[in-house]
Amino acid sequence: MAARAGALRGSRDVSGSEQEGAAGGRHVPWRRAASALRWGLAVERQYIRIGFVRKSQFRVEFVNQVLMDLCFYAAFILTFEILYGLGGEGTLTLGGWSHEEMRVYMGMVFVADGLFMTFLGQQWHFGQDLKDGNLDAFRVRPGSPAFLYFFQRFSPEGMTNLAFGLGWLIFALAGVMPELVDPADLAWALPAAVAVIAWSQVFLMLAYNVTEFWLLNSDVGHLVSMLVSNFGERPLEVYPGALARVLKFVVPVAGMAWYPASLVLGRLELGFALGYPLVLAAFALVVLGLFRRGMRRYESAMG
């Protein structure tokens, strides 16, 4: 009953941790955070299980999707290999990125793509589900509707491609060590880079999709996603200054690959390297705020 009362009061925590806190005479923020994390991981575990069950029914589709992404990676790799080959091995740079550095950059793009395909595939259906009023099942406590909705379609084929992407990244990093990257630095920089990629992908995806709340049935989320994400697949140095600043600070697609690759390769000044995650955090807060406002506009299929 106490948990039910919490939900009715509008509390986000109805899992019982509030009751535990009250019993102990205090509310411990870290305990709440740990409880939320445990709950999120339990939900994600079920999504992963369902993802494997679903894909076991579409095995040809699994192979096709793995091949599809491998085609994307191959086209990407060949494009840059040919471009650098045109300039003569070891002489050409693109926006100040050498051939070896560009391979690391591509690895970050592949990891970003793999994470997106693995966890966030449901975003392609958001506009239609919003239009059809199909979000009712995700407006439950104590969960975040955004987490419950967007993470529901775990993709085993995306995970396979993520493994390929990580493999390429490791191959690329082996090519720049120890000349450009100190292995000791890589031990903290690589996990940090992957964390930034994951964070950026989640909140950029959310940003693209919140537009659907105000422009219902416009498919604008897909359009913006394709337009803006493509910018992130190239180093920001190749764009004019104003556009590069927009891509860093307004719609920070720089977090997808440019910042992580630059961080790992030691191309950033210390102040920027430390400060940029704050930009990404601020962007995330704005997007979450917009998502909450957007959800108030949502109309269920039941009226």
Added chain:
Amino acid sequence: MPFRFFVLHQARFLQFTLLQVAVAALVWCIGYAAAPAHWLVPVSAGAMLQAGVLVLMGSYCCFLIFFTLNALAFWLDVIWSLLVMAWFVIGFSGGALVPVSQMPPGFYEALRVGFPYWMITAPIELVMGRLGTGDFLFGVGLVTAQLVALDLLRRWVWRRGLARYVGAGM
């Protein structure tokens, strides 16, 4: 339907192509009016016509490929990944990312026999004057042969698929 299923899709392809040609012509005119010095101008009207023929023939090859891939839905549950894969392959082998003529010689020789090259890179080079009428005629012959082969494949796949089809409630 008073006509074959394929005719419906052919008509849609025609409608889509006419619209695209009109939009492309409009964009070219706007670009030329805004920045004539920086805009690609065909070396001759003949070259433009040759390029247009190759683009349209190549587009029809694409249409046949995508119709055939869609017809695989008779056997497969989901085919969207095949469609996306086909776009990657056609785009790369046609030179949408890097012009085929700038690729290493081995790639160039291999991709030059496929219709995507004659649909993307070759028309651009015709318009720029890098290729001539002899190349155009060679390309037309090559793409025609592939177009016929793709149409035969499309018919074969469609008939085999139709033989498997069982309507809902039957």
